[in-house]
Amino acid sequence: MTKMTIDINESRIKKYVESLRPESPEVRAQLDFGYSYDGKIIEIYEIRPVWNNPAEIQNIPFAKIRFYKSKQLWNLYWMRASGKWELYEPFPESTHLDKIIEIIKDDKHGCFYG
Numbered sequence: 001m002t003k004m005t006i007d008i009n010e011s012r013i014k015k016y017v018e019s020l021r022p023e024s025p026e027v028r029a030q031l032d033f034g035y036s037y038d039g040k041i042i043e044i045y046e047i048r049p050v051w052n053n054p055a056e057i058q059n060i061p062f063a064k065i066r067f068y069k070s071k072q073l074w075n076l077y078w079m080r081a082s083g084k085w086e087l088y089e090p091f092p093e094s095t096h097l098d099k100i101i102e103i104i105k106d107d108k109h110g111c112f113y114g
Helices: 009-021 025-030 099-104
Strands: 032-037 041-050 053-068 072-077 085-087
Touching: 009 032, 009 099, 041 099, 053 085, 053 099, 072 099
Parallel strands: none
Antiparallel strands: 032 041, 041 053, 053 072, 072 085
16 A cells, blocks of 8 residues: 655645636636646646637646755746746745745736736
8 A cells, every 4th residue: 555645835736726726617628727746846827728729728837936945945936928937026935835825826016817
């Protein structure tokens, strides 16, 4: 019997992404949200059909959170229109993932949800 380790950070990010997802399956077919997490980097993205080919689904990342083990800090990045990640200012880091999630939720500068 294999014992799975529960990653508290992943459960936090999963809960947040679940709160973003539309309830209606019809809406989810047009716009949904997802995430990837490898233990140190979290990417949160929109899931939607390609505008000129609705059969093709694309993931469009808008927030990246990276954990730096040596500093015990989470850093927050946002995706510029150029497709490059940029450190989120003025509060780019925290020792608590929940604080980073709150910054994304508040989106005071329109970096994540426009």
